[in-house]
């Protein structure tokens with residue numbers, strides 16, 4: 001056995017140990033921090049030679065190749081017109097620091113070079129990225145590249161997220177069985193059904209405890225996520241871009257940048273995992289809360305849809321200013337022909353039939369009311385009924401002369417075409433240059449099918465083009481904020497996050513649905529990036545009626561806003577909105593910087609969750625009854641995360657309105673309006689007696705004044 005060269009990348013809580021030996025790069029460990037490596041790690045982990053097996057111990061490196069005897073899902077697949085279909089990469093060189101490792105591989109037969117890099121940051125987030133170069137004299141057709149990380153044998157469950165329009169990110173969890181557990185997205189955007197992160201679990205993982213390994217492709221196009229358990233016993237997790245046939249063909253000498261993946265590990269449950277993601281994202285200088293506090297937003301979509309009546313919009317603006325809204329967003333319907341969803345996409349010029357003097361008067365009106373202005377676009381789309389389509393019917397993604405089936409009466413504009421890209425960039429840029437626009441909501445309302453450009457699959461290039469376009473818009477308009485929306489939450493992923501400042505979590509503003517959607521979007525995305533709006537009394541999608549206080553408390557835990565015609569609100573509702581807006585403003589610093597805690601509450605009919613300041617000086621929690629509790633007196637709400645030794649003042653906040661009760665009087669602690677005092681350890685281990693709430697009601701608890 002050749003001498004192994006052990007290289008460890010470590011952060012305070014996570015280590016990854018590589019072994020560069022025998023012309024191979026093997027990961028011996030990815031998980032909890034290990035400070036010391038025994039010299040015999042290789043010997044300790046090497047397999048025996050089994051009967052009816054290869055005559056040498058099988059070693060699985062970071063590149064999983066058939067040529068080395070690996071029989072599971074490979075890392076790379078491709079060919080040169082049927083040749084060079086099997087690779088054998090040799091490890092030429094490894095460069096590393098304490099936090100990065102770059103392995104240079106070469107396959108002299110397949111004529112490929114691969115540079116594979118791992119970067120572990122201080123928050124325990126591991127980013128893997130790769131560059132593939134064709135060193136041959138003919139084209140190489142890359143069919144797939146999946147990054148894989150090994151899991152220990154104790155990883156016994158897989159959890160991922162599924163969903164559909166208005167019902168995003170619902171968890172599904174099951175045992176890791178033999179074979180592949182795979183989630184594929186083929187809709188050309190991350191999708192409502194996108195998993196955000198594929199998770200492997202060990203130790204009955206819940207929010208507060210247990211091990212969890214997460215992997216996500218940092219990409220907004222097609223994707224694949226796997227967990228694999230082989231008959232050999234090996235368990236691993238993999239992710240990558242999903243490629244259509246012929247999508248990536250490398251010309252001789254060409255280098256292809258393979259979309260990266262983000263790996264995350266915690267032995268402190270789902271909350272620990274989220275904490276790592278949040279700390280990493282919040283450390284970015286461009287993270288929105290590092291620029292300014294997140295403005296309370298009102299979006300007019302659900303209030304008016306396509307009815308752009310300026311008097312009505314002004315009336316909503318008056319009401320918005322009155323309650324303290326800081327950003328007012330004009331949604332779909334402001335541009336040429338867009339009187340409904342059948343026409344106009346592609347022509348980003350103001351519709352003079354509804355805005356005869358352009359948008360300047362309404363923007364001035366809104367600015368004078370003390371609010372900034374935001375505007376909706378859907379630049380990657382085109383309606384056949386548009387001037388753009390009439391001029392360039394060829395500028396749609398399509399294959400073999402076929403027209404893809406319409407979806408919401410629209411096609412996908414081929415922004416891999418330089419002319420189409422320039423058209424969108426210039427028209428959007430012209431609007432942003434002409435008007436005082438602080439923010440754009442960028443929608444993407446249909447899936448990509450048959451998405452070809454000049455006979456070649458084009459989802460990869462389309463995704464790269466939208467990243468380029470966002471970057472260019474921000475370069476030209478440095479203060480511009482962009483929201484990623486896609487029929488609600490269908491483009492929320494760890495790739496788009498580098499280009500946008502807000503994610504529209506869902507088109508479903510029904511608070512009961514939102515409790516679940518926001519809880520699990522929060523697995524990877526911190527609350528300040530998730531748009532959370534108070535919707536109308538009767539939810540537009542579910543038609544369920546919920547009280548203002550439940551909607552207000554639910555919408556508080558995010559980048560809060562309003563999606564409702566508040567000119568129709570009752571005076572009592574307006575009073576609640578006003579005090580809720582003030583509450584949001586006073587708590588947003590805590591809400592957008594603290595540690596999110598989702599309590600492992602024994603009563604599954606209620607959610608208990610909140611945010612604790614990083615210095616444990618204060619916290620804000622909610623108890624939300626989603627359904628009837630099974631017992632008369634709901635289970636005690638334990639509130640972890642505070643300093644066990646400190647004494648806090650605990651009281652109910654009514655700034656988001658008063659919820660209903662199913663009791664004659666409240667638990668004693670709630671009757672004391674000044675609050676009661678409890679230590680952090682008492683809150684965590686004994687907890688608070690919740691009131692008896694009817695379903696779809698919640699309370700807010702303020703914990704402050706640490707002594």
Ligand code: DGJ
Nearest residue numbers: 301331332485487488507
């Ligand atoms: C879908 C979005 O999710 C909505 O918020 C709204 O912007 C509509 N599109 C407008 O067409």
